[in-house]
Amino acid sequence: MNNLEEKLWEYIDGRCTLDEQVAISALIAGDESVRLKYNQLLNFSQELSAMEIDEPPMAFTYNVMEAIRAEEARKPLTASINKRIIMGIAAFFVLTIFALLVYVAAGIHWSSVTLTSQIPSVSKLPEPNSFITRPVIMGFLFFDVVLGLFLIDTYLRRKKSTKQL
Amino acid sequence: MQSKLSDIELIEQTLAGNQSAYTDLVKRHQRFVFTLAMRFAKGREDAEEIAQDCFIKAYRSLASFQGQSKFSTWLYSIVYTTAMTFLRKKRVATDSIDDESIHIQVENHSGYDVNNAENKSKSFYLNQAIEQLLPDDAIIITLFYKGEQSLEEIGQALGMEANTVKVKLFRARQRLKEKLERNLKHEVKELI
Numbered sequence: 001m002n003n004l005e006e007k008l009w010e011y012i013d014g015r016c017t018l019d020e021q022v023a024i025s026a027l028i029a030g031d032e033s034v035r036l037k038y039n040q041l042l043n044f045s046q047e048l049s050a051m052e053i054d055e056p057p058m059a060f061t062y063n064v065m066e067a068i069r070a071e072e073a074r075k076p077l078t079a080s081i082n083k084r085i086i087m088g089i090a091a092f093f094v095l096t097i098f099a100l101l102v103y104v105a106a107g108i109h110w111s112s113v114t115l116t117s118q119i120p121s122v123s124k125l126p127e128p129n130s131f132i133t134r135p136v137i138m139g140f141l142f143f144d145v146v147l148g149l150f151l152i153d154t155y156l157r158r159k160k161s162t163k164q165l
Numbered sequence: 166m167q168s169k170l171s172d173i174e175l176i177e178q179t180l181a182g183n184q185s186a187y188t189d190l191v192k193r194h195q196r197f198v199f200t201l202a203m204r205f206a207k208g209r210e211d212a213e214e215i216a217q218d219c220f221i222k223a224y225r226s227l228a229s230f231q232g233q234s235k236f237s238t239w240l241y242s243i244v245y246t247t248a249m250t251f252l253r254k255k256r257v258a259t260d261s262i263d264d265e266s267i268h269i270q271v272e273n274h275s276g277y278d279v280n281n282a283e284n285k286s287k288s289f290y291l292n293q294a295i296e297q298l299l300p301d302d303a304i305i306i307t308l309f310y311k312g313e314q315s316l317e318e319i320g321q322a323l324g325m326e327a328n329t330v331k332v333k334l335f336r337a338r339q340r341l342k343e344k345l346e347r348n349l350k351h352e353v354k355e356l357i
Contacts, residue, residue: 005335006335009335045310048291050287050288051287051288051310051311052288052292053196053197053200054199054212055196055199056195056196056213056216060191060195060213060216061188061191061192061195063217064191064195064217064220065184065188067217067221068184068220069184071221071225
């Protein structure tokens with residue numbers, strides 16, 4: 001590697017220490033051949049900085065965004081569901097099962113339990129008929145219908161947008 | 166009038182679901198990404214494919230951009246890996262100086278006309294000579310002079326140490342001068 005040329009490039013690129021800068025400045029001022037070399041490299045560097053860059057085709061941005069839209073449309077429905085919702089549902093079920101186990105465990109008289117005994121009658125679960133009433137069932141079915149319509153609509157929209165692309 | 170949003174602001178808006186913010190990001194960086202792709206592909210169609218692929222990849226992994234570097238540096242690292250994969254697919258060796266012969270072949274078939282030299286701009290000849298360099302050399306010169314990237318940032322984008330980039334830049338400039346001298350002969354004195 002040419003040591004002088006390397007130093008001159010460092011000087012031109014502004015990557016010298018202050019001491020090196022002073023030393024190279026003095027060298028350029030005092031030596032004609034170094035000055036010539038410096039001017040040559042400086043000119044080359046300026047030409048590189050002023051060089052024009054390429055221009056992509058006019059439709060480039062449009063093509064990129066269309067490709068992204070097509071990719072989004074191809075994504076399965078499950079991928080677009082927020083992971084937090086899935087985690088929330090999972091947490092709900094885990095908590096429910098845990099609460100149920102705690103409830104059952106709390107109702108057991110551990111002192112009277114033998115290895116052959118059945119779970120005591122105290123640990124009876126709440127009666128389902130007490131809260132599954134007609135309005136609750138109707139509300140549940142209505143919610144299901146709305147959810148079904150929403151899913152069908154989403155599916156049809158996706159199908160339509162994929163066809164258009 | 167709305168002031169020009171920064172890259173980070175546009176990224177935040179894109180992640181919030183505003184796709185037109187990403188359109189602005191693409192518009193802002195497409196020229197340079199395309200230029201970098203041209204340094205590898207040596208043809209506009211291939212370069213367009215690489216550049217488009219880069220923006221799609223960047224969109225997909227936008228959420229993983231942590232803002233520790235400039236968005237441009239992150240984007241250029243995607244350009245580099247995408248272009249290298251592209252080259253590998255095209256079975257063009259890129260990482261050895263021994264492969265210089267391939268590029269000499271390219272320049273010999275580029276239809277260069279010395280007599281027409283004065284009609285062309287300096288920029289044209291520089292770009293032509295850069296295209297004849299090895300991809301690593303070409304991309305380092307382009308990133309340094311046109312990408313507003315420091316040696317450290319170039320190193321980050323290309324997965325190299327800053328010192329390695331410094332040495333590579335020095336050698337790339339020397340090779341570029343040689344190419345210009347070979348291409349332009351007499352006219353080179355005006356250029357370098």
